[in-house]
Amino acid sequence: MNKFKQLWSNLESSLWFLPALIVAVSIIFAVALIEADSAGSDRWLAQWPRLFGAGAEGARGMMSTIAASMMAVVGVTFSMTLMTLALASSQYTSRILRNFMRSRVTQTVLGIFAGIFTYCLIVLRTIRGGDEGVFVPSLAVFFGFVLALGGVGALMFFIHHIATSIQASSIIASVAQETIEAIDRLFPKKLEQGSCEDNDDHTLRLPAKQYWRTVPARQSGYIQNVDNASLLRLARDRRTIIRMERGIGQFVVRNTALASLALEDPPDQETIAALQATFSISRHRTVEQDLAFGIRQIVDMALKALSPSINDTTTAVMCVDYLTAILVRLAPRQIPSSHRYEDGQLRVVAKGQSFEGLLAESFDQVRSNARGNAAIMLRMLGAIQTIAGLAVDPSRRRTLRGQVRWIAEVAERTLDSSHERARVNAQLAHVRQALEADERPEEQKK
Secondary structure: OHHHHHHHHHHHOOOOHHHHHHHHHHHHHHHHHHHHHHHHHHHHHHHOHHHHOOOHHHHHHHHHHHHHHHHHHHHHHHHHHHHHHHHHHHHOOHHHHHHHHOOHHHHHHHHHHHHHHHHHHHHHHHOEOHHHOOEOOHHHHHHHHHHHHHHHHHHHHHHHHHHHHOOHHHHHHHHHHHHHHHHHHHOOOEOOOOOOOOOOOOOOOOOOHHHEEEEEOOOOEEEEEEOHHHHHHHHHHHOOOEEEOOOOOOEEOOOOEEEEEEOOOOOOHHHHHHHHHOEEEEOOOOOOOOHHHHHHHHHHHHHHHHOOOOOOHHHHHHHHHHHHHHHHHHOOEOOOOOEEEEOOEEEEEOOOOOHHHHHHHHHHHHHHOOOOOHHHHHHHHHHHHHHHOOOOOHHHHHHHHHHHHHHHHHHHHHOOOHHHHHHHHHHHHHHHHHHHHOOHHHHHHO
16 A cells, blocks of 8 residues: 555656646547547538538648647747756755646646647548548547647646746745645644643553564665554554654665564564565655655745845745744644554554654754844744644643744844844743743643
């Protein structure tokens, strides 16, 4: 199942899979229309002579012209796509290239142009005149003309799409939306008001260290996803505990520890192969189970915008805004414990994602690179205040207070203007008040 998901993800992000399907459909469509023409071409010609009355030479010339022009458009489209990829990579970050390649608009437009070219070749091959015996597939030729007009419309729409998609706001919003969808899929449950989530069971007694048997990785790369159901089933069938040594999004080196089994004897090859199969490892990260990668892309764009060579505070502010949208969606969600049980028995010790880790991934590097930039500090403080309104877990609110403290330290050290320091201090007071408001009842109860 994991291999199928990885294969499908790779096909979705390729520039050839969907275009190849469209080309195949165009071939089937051309053959079907030619067969329809061979069965009733006289009827079409008799009913609409002006539409379907082209001779062999005229039909051949038109189809040849359409095919040649579509091939030229395919070249232009590929050039525009590659130019966009190069521009996005240099201006923002190379980690967003996969998002451009996964664009259904780009894949569909490329497929349309290639499909029209293929359609014309199939129809052109069947046109005969003179000594060969006259056969002109009038219906197929007419639809070739219609497809050519559709191709012109697709080219105009693609130019508009490219101009829109390379804007910073569109790129950041697309990455944020993909990450938010992953949050909804991975963490559908919400925490109850005042509940406290503890992902680490400190009272758990694990087997002695000498009983852990490591299972090596089959290849080097990033862990894209883990089949948690298969992992739990494997632990149950072997009556053991599986401990993940590397989590989703981490890089693992071939023949180094991927996971460990609590066994007295070394595991057999079947068990090792089954455990390795639950991990999908590839050369790149994806957002499907790796929320930190979605956040990482936006953070990279913020760091690029804050670099001295670019100094684009507006783009960095937009990045902070969309990071806020991601964390606001995550703040009230219940993140599963890293310790997975079945029938009261511990089966899996996972390396899971945590709110604290994702918050640090979002703000730590942006804060470090925002020295002397009051606009970014104010926007980050506003973001924390917004997130605090939905963070019902006291431990998450404590994590937010830590971020506020560190922003205050950076502001104190790096802001030279007294006016800017006063603005930041005023915002700090509001945020601290918001974070402490819901903590007072808990303290009074204690």
